[in-house]
Amino acid sequence: MSELDTGIVVVYLLAVGSIGIYVARLTRTSTDYFLAGRSIPGWVVGFSLIGTIAGSGTIIGHPGEVFRSNMWGLATLVMLLPVMGFVARYVIVFYRRTVGMSVYGYLEQRFGYFARLYGTLSFALNRILDVSITFYFLAVAISSLSGWTIPEVICVVGSLTVVYTLVGGITAVVWTDVAQSLLLIGAGLLCLGVALFGAGVGPGAVVGHAFDTGKFSWGSWSFSPRSDNVWTFLMLSKVWALQRYATDQHMVQRYLIARSDREAVRGAWMAACVSFPVWFLFATVGACVWAFYDLQGGAPAEVLADPSALMPVFIGTELSTGAIGLIVAAVLAAAMSSLDSDMNSIATAVVDDCYNRLRPEADDRARLRVGRWVVCASGALSVGAALQWVGVQSAVGLMTELFSVAAAGVLGLFLVGMLMPSVDRRGAGVAIGVTVVFTAWSTATAVTIPALGNPLLDLGSYNYDLNTKLIGVIGTLLFVAVAWTARDRSAVPSVLTIRSQEKAA
Numbered sequence: 001m002s003e004l005d006t007g008i009v010v011v012y013l014l015a016v017g018s019i020g021i022y023v024a025r026l027t028r029t030s031t032d033y034f035l036a037g038r039s040i041p042g043w044v045v046g047f048s049l050i051g052t053i054a055g056s057g058t059i060i061g062h063p064g065e066v067f068r069s070n071m072w073g074l075a076t077l078v079m080l081l082p083v084m085g086f087v088a089r090y091v092i093v094f095y096r097r098t099v100g101m102s103v104y105g106y107l108e109q110r111f112g113y114f115a116r117l118y119g120t121l122s123f124a125l126n127r128i129l130d131v132s133i134t135f136y137f138l139a140v141a142i143s144s145l146s147g148w149t150i151p152e153v154i155c156v157v158g159s160l161t162v163v164y165t166l167v168g169g170i171t172a173v174v175w176t177d178v179a180q181s182l183l184l185i186g187a188g189l190l191c192l193g194v195a196l197f198g199a200g201v202g203p204g205a206v207v208g209h210a211f212d213t214g215k216f217s218w219g220s221w222s223f224s225p226r227s228d229n230v231w232t233f234l235m236l237s238k239v240w241a242l243q244r245y246a247t248d249q250h251m252v253q254r255y256l257i258a259r260s261d262r263e264a265v266r267g268a269w270m271a272a273c274v275s276f277p278v279w280f281l282f283a284t285v286g287a288c289v290w291a292f293y294d295l296q297g298g299a300p301a302e303v304l305a306d307p308s309a310l311m312p313v314f315i316g317t318e319l320s321t322g323a324i325g326l327i328v329a330a331v332l333a334a335a336m337s338s339l340d341s342d343m344n345s346i347a348t349a350v351v352d353d354c355y356n357r358l359r360p361e362a363d364d365r366a367r368l369r370v371g372r373w374v375v376c377a378s379g380a381l382s383v384g385a386a387l388q389w390v391g392v393q394s395a396v397g398l399m400t401e402l403f404s405v406a407a408a409g410v411l412g413l414f415l416v417g418m419l420m421p422s423v424d425r426r427g428a429g430v431a432i433g434v435t436v437v438f439t440a441w442s443t444a445t446a447v448t449i450p451a452l453g454n455p456l457l458d459l460g461s462y463n464y465d466l467n468t469k470l471i472g473v474i475g476t477l478l479f480v481a482v483a484w485t486a487r488d489r490s491a492v493p494s495v496l497t498i499r500s501q502e503k504a505a
Contacts, residue, residue: 001145001324008325012183012332013160016176023172030367033169034101034348036257044174045258045267046274051177051184051333052250052341053275058282059187059331060137060311066286067299068307070217075233076240076469077279083241084272088265091246092255096264102352103252110417111428113357118432120353122410123249127342128378132385137308138335139386144312145328154386157335162379165340166372170257170348173340180333187330188281191311194318195288199295206291213294215287225466235473243411243472250345289314339382347374409435411472412479420484427487431479438478442471 001009027033040048065073099105104123108116139153146153165173196203210216223231245251245268258264289310293299300317303310315327351371355362362370409432416423416431442464444457457463466474 001328002321004322005325005328008322009329009332012329015179016336017160017163019172019176021167023167023169023175027169027171030351030364030371031101032171033368033371034344034351035253036169036171036174038257039259040171040174040257040263042258042260042263042266043270044178045254045264046270047181048174048177048341049251049254049267049271050274050278051181052254053271058279059184060141060308061133062279062282063191063286063289064307064310066215066283067290067303067310070214070219071283071287072217072219072228072230072233074276074279074283075218075230076237077276078234079237079241080245080276081272083238084245084268087245088268088272092264092268093261095252095255096261099252099256100352101253101256102349103247103249104349104353107413107417111413111425115413115425115428115432116353119247119410119413120249120349123349124346124378126248127250127346128381128385131339131342131378131382132388134335134339135382135386138331140308141312141315141331142328144309145316145324151387154383157332158339158379158383158386161336161339162343162376165343165379166375170253170341170344173344174254174257176336176340180336183326183330183333185278185281187327188278188285190319190323190327191285191314192281192288195285195292195314198318199292201295206288206295209295210287210291213291215290225470227467228469232467232469236469239411239473239476247411247414248345249349250341253341253345253348286310292318339379343375343378343382346378347371350374409439409475409479412476412483415476416480416483420480423483423487427483427485430486431483434482435475435479439471439475442468442474446471 031037062073095103095106098109102120104116104119107119135154135158136150138157139150142148142153142157143150148156196206199206218230219233220227220229221231223229225232255264255268258267290299292314293303298304299310300313303313315324319327348371351367351374355367355370359366412431412435413428416428443455445455445459445463446465446468448455455463464471
């Protein structure tokens with residue numbers, strides 16, 4: 001990075017910090033801090049959702065994964081548009097009428113406080129894992145271009161993100177997301193243009209070579225529960241999209257901050273229509289950069305050794321001075337737009353679902369103070385987890401597996417709550433227990449964490465032997481089946497009972 005590039009990055013960081021400081025003047029209550037006073041326009045909500053959906057995993061991870069294999073990741077994202085259509089039509093207004101700050105308040109209304117606590121803790125685990133992967137992708141890029149080590153980048157950028165999230169709250173998060181989303185899209189278009197026109201053979205030859213060699217493939221269409229294939233990814237896509245956009249606090253919180261129901265729905269539709277094209281843009285960048293290198297004799301050795309280094313190497317060697325600074329700023333923007341919203345949403349859930357329960361007499365200043373402490377704690381945990389991913393070969397694949405693990409039946413809990421009125425607290429409690437046991441067993445016997453090496457347990461023939469990306473799908477189906485079976489039937493009148501009562505009357 002030249003002095004000009006460094007200057008561009010510094011200007012970006014100063015701009016983000018200035019927004020946080022300015023917005024802090026307007027943040028006086030916990031409602032301002034967590035819900036922006038319910039005053040955000042729909043188009044800002046849309047940009048915020050896009051920024052949260054497309055993090056540094058999008059700009060670094062997706063191209064690297066396509067370079068390593070193909071566009072299998074798009075199959076895990078293809079259900080976003082129909083799911084978001086369902087959410088916009090049926091879910092958003094329901095939540096705006098039903099819950100306060102945390103979506104998990106609905107679970108308490110339906111099944112009691114234990115269900116609410118389970119949802120909150122599962123969400124916090126899910127987000128900390130996701131944030132840690134985001135930190136890792138960011139650090140790979142910045143380290144390659146700046147000369148800093150990956151742990152140094154993770155710690156420094158993590159601290160900066162915590163500071164402006166801590167100060168400005170959700171209002172700072174959503175307004176910075178607007179600039180960050182635009183930077184992300186601009187970076188993708190710039191990289192694609194260089195890949196298409198920089199090889200000296202014309203864009204048609206680059207795209208054609210990538211297509212002919214399978215880089216635009218989504219993988220095998222032959223179904224198997226033990227290996228990766230399109231059908232597995234589509235099943236995962238449905239569960240992922242439903243859980244993330246209908247039940248996760250960091251998404252539902254965006255619906256709640258809008259100034260009206262109509263603005264909230266408009267923002268959700270905007271995000272649904274733009275997010276998949278953004279993912280496709282960066283997947284195409286990965287395919288075209290692979291062709292760019294292959295047509296010139298092959299990729300550099302460091303990329304072949306670690307595909308996650310693809311974009312940092314390409315940016316550092318093929319882009320001009322100034323453009324490198326813009327791309328690095330975009331990588332920072334992509335990461336921060338995910339990190340800040342996750343930290344704030346974890347704080348919102350913990351304060352509303354846990355602290356308010358333990359200290360109902362606490363005043364608003366105490367809730368605001370605790371929320372800021374939770375932002376710091378979640379940031380520290382995410383940085384610590386990110387340091388464990390150093391050296392992982394397929395961080396996108398690991399992230400997909402960890403989502404399935406962290407899901408642990410939360411989607412099932414919401415599904416039975418909304419769609420099965422006969423399922424009571426007993427059925428939900430038994431289903432939670434069974435799903436937690438299944439998730440713990442399948443994770444311990446099948447999922448490999450980089451820092452730990454092999455899976456934690458080896459039970460021989462009793463190991464989980466299906467595709468690890470199906471853990472979340474199976475867990476959700478298992479939850480629904482157990483909750484329905486274990487419900488208290490004596491508390492639910494049957495059709496025959498109702499008819500006999502009618503005759504007696």
